[in-house]
Amino acid sequence: MALHDAAIVAYAETKIVEKSEVDVWELSAQILEELLDKTGMEKGEIDGLILSSSQTGAGNNFWSQTTADQLALEVDFCQMVDIGGCSPAGAVARAAAAIDAGLCTTVLCLYSDTQVRENNNRPRSFTQEWTMPLGYLGPPAAFGLLSKRYEHQFGLDPRALGKLAVAQRDHAVLNPLACEKLRKPITVDDYVNSRMINDPIRLLDSVMVCDGASGLIVTSRKNAEKKGFTKAVVPVGYGERTIYRASEAIVDPTLTGHKAAGEKAFKQAGMAPKDVASFHPYDDFIIAIMMQLEMLGFCKHGQGCDFIHATDFHFTGNLPLNTGGGQISAGQVGLAGGGTNVVEAVRQLFGEGDKRQVKNTSNALVTGIGGIPYGRNWATSVVMILTPNA
């Protein structure tokens, strides 16, 4: 028994919108129905529920069981994963672990958030005491600080970062579920000339917060075979690291937990970066994509800009990048936003990428980034490698 004894047999996703017209549970119900339709399962076959965090659900200490109640799901395993943007990929690993431990057989991984419509988040962290009194705008300020440090250590070529922004935007144009406002092509000049938010972070570096939902059905491979699913995606490698270098007072913010998580995931999968067929990194800011390329070993630390200039990230290129547009060009579905790139990776491996289908569907690499600690980069890094069920 292991991680790879679980399989994703279906995905679902709503249109990403600037502000939801309906309640978060209505979006969740939409995901449930789409997954039941796609799998042909009865809802009674779902015996596990794992939710991502949700800014809408943040006021409720009973979020996973309340959601189970709202959707009338009778389950043997019920939890919410609260590692921020890592929660959707983390949910898949936790589903596999729960299935592996015999706690349940078929898990609904549900990623819904309507942060724009209804934000109930009241964070209890370092922020009230140590950063809010400084006019610190959270993630953009944190990424401004780390980008400036990166620039100091290695130099930072805005045109390289702009190339990533353009590739993702081109993909969002091809993704009918991406937020409509963002489905307009941009150029590298548009990126470079977009206004500064927190120097050197520009407007087109940043995600736009949106509302929406996505979800997966994860079941045991045995059950997937028994039920005759012809399309299934298997997690073959997973690594997760929270508070990288926690015991150090000063941490180089250009180094991230993806180094540790990536090494573990690649080893487990028996793969190397050169084997990656498509790359679906968590993208809250463009520079995070480059830092992940470095930490995962696609290139050396500090050489991300050169690697970007030498690589074709279009869905037809040698390293397809966030083929649905990523969060930056499809819209960030609050704390459920990590689901966008997870679902896109599964969609590609199912061969359902339509106008943006990648050629090489032998695997896909998905990542997560979650939480912003004080004066560092991010709190949690996850790396998950998916392959079609061969």
Add this chain to the structure above:
Amino acid sequence: MAEAQINETLHIPRQPSAPRTFSQPYWDGTREKKIMLQYDKKAGRYQFFPRATSIYSGRRSDIEWREASGKGEVFTYTIARRCREPFRGHEPFFIVLVTLDEGVNVMANTVNVGLDEMKIGLRMKPYWHPLPDGTNLLMFEPDR
């Protein structure tokens, strides 16, 4: 396109901090314009921000409080150009991370420094900004 001017944030009304039980010694120190840092006696190292335990050993009994010099150099900085209230309208201003000589990074606003002078490595010293409850907010200015 960079503005020539960087604003200072001294006019912005700020609330007193709400210290946690374990961070109270830091805020008490600011009343006398002292920077009090947590120091792990066994590791021989400082830590910031104040935490409920040692980041080095996980043992709260290893922690004592020591006064720091407050001098250091800019580790990195950003220019805040879009903020929420009460900072809205006061942009642009600096947010810096300063590496104190004691070996910790502290985040703060700055005074008496413009775009032309700001750079990573710039030597800084404390500047204390009074808060309504008699504590002081730590800011930095160049140590010329």
